[in-house]
Amino acid sequence: MNVLLLAEVNGGALSVDSTAKALTAAKRIGDVTILCVGNGCSDAANAAAKLDGVSKVLCAQDEAYGHDMAEPVSDLIVSLSSSYSHILAPSTSASKNILPRVAALLDVMIISEVTAVIDADTFERPIYAGNAIQTLKSVDTIKVATIRTSTFDASGEGGSASVERIDAVANPGLSEWIEDRVAASDRPELTSAGVVVSGGRGVGSEDDFKIIEALADKLGAAVGASRAAVDSGYAPNDWQVGQTGKVVAPDLYVAVGISGAIQHLAGMKDSKIIVAINKDEEAPIFQVADFGLVADLFDAVPQLTEKLG
């Protein structure tokens, strides 16, 4: 089995955590070639070559590949596809945009958000916001899948794969990137952070979210939010943890004023230690929390921030 793994590259740099986690899933299937694309991909390709267990790295450099535009990147992947039995990528907003297009161009199904690799044809993935797990066996000749990174450990370094430059293919010219509006933050990235502090509807306002942020900063954590908090305008959408937001699995997850809707639990239940602070002792979040504190968050969170000094 030959696997082509599309690396996650942002601004020319390899997103090591997500790529190394998807690599772990890819190595269970067969021999892995990593594809880095970008407007300048040498740094990313060199970093990918150092990941443990990679056979080869392909580097396709072109202006059209700088912002993960689906149309040109899909055409590139399709041009390479005949050498591979599997085309995989870590499940990110970029790959979720690109790989279904690749699959349809190859007349095969996409297998999204794979959480377990049973064998080369058989995969597990969550459905219904994580309320059920489906085991699927693909009959397609090429398997195209995105890998949910929170369920795989990252592969280490120590590899020394060769890096091969490949040519860009013609850009169909259907789309152009205009701008990214990425919130500048000194905090760690949500999906790879070791600690995440999340606030829910119970926080009550955008202004009061500052106490969540203060606790997060004390812990060196990323800030998350429930969908209810996002829908209420207390927190930006890219903080959303849950089935319709990001799926996280940090060492420590602190849920503040979050009731624990299934939608939210689907996004954080694989965290190693879960702490819940909520004034409603019946809140479902306590059913998954290792440590639950029934308290008014406006008392408990500032106290906790202070005592963790």
Next chain:
Amino acid sequence: MMKVLVPVKRVIDYNVKVRVKADGSGVDLANVKMSMNPFDEIAIEQAIRLKEAGQADEVIAVSIGVKQNQETLRTALAMGADRAILVVATDDVHTDIEPLAVAKILKAVIDEEQPGIVLAGKQAIDNDMNATGQMLAALTGWSQATFASELSIDGDSAIVTREVDGGLQSIKVSMPTIVTVDLRLNEPRYASLPNIMKAKKKPMDEKTTADYGVDTTPRLNIEATSEPETRAAGIKVASVDELVEKLKEAGAV
């Protein structure tokens, strides 16, 4: 002026607790409340707004699945869609038509209807595959703009703001295009009673997959459907001090 095509899916209602069947054959959908996929409601709403803004002249809702999908299409018509196309692909409510087959049927509908834009939900809340829009874009050779939270159309192109990891991205796509919509694009309207009554008289074509010559045989065979692993509840602590102590013991801080 252009037509807007909106695919809508009938799924288990957002508020219903999903139950996995004891024999592992799937999720129980018998006698369960079904509704329009919430992301598709947002797509219908956006299509109606395009028409209200004078940028489109007809909104066509399409649904592929069982005959009961006509209820979902009536909802779309009551919200403001002008007409509907039902493509009956199965008579078993437990059979989910895969996104690839759905995209092929939609491609055939596009060939007949020649819409200027397709607005689709970014994912269905049953199979969570997040694929149909992108696959349809591949089959039509059109541009795609996924996870849209803002959309503005200007002549032969559209500017779309996308919800991506880490923030927002703006892109310009050439028309015709396929846009998949995210939660924050708009807040869908409720259908008023008079509009629900009017919707009963709006046209609904009924087709089958054979009419479009599409094979819906699944590419992914479902071997089993199981309950997710449950996480055991831990302990309740009485105070912030006890919480800090426990976290230190566990080596978490």
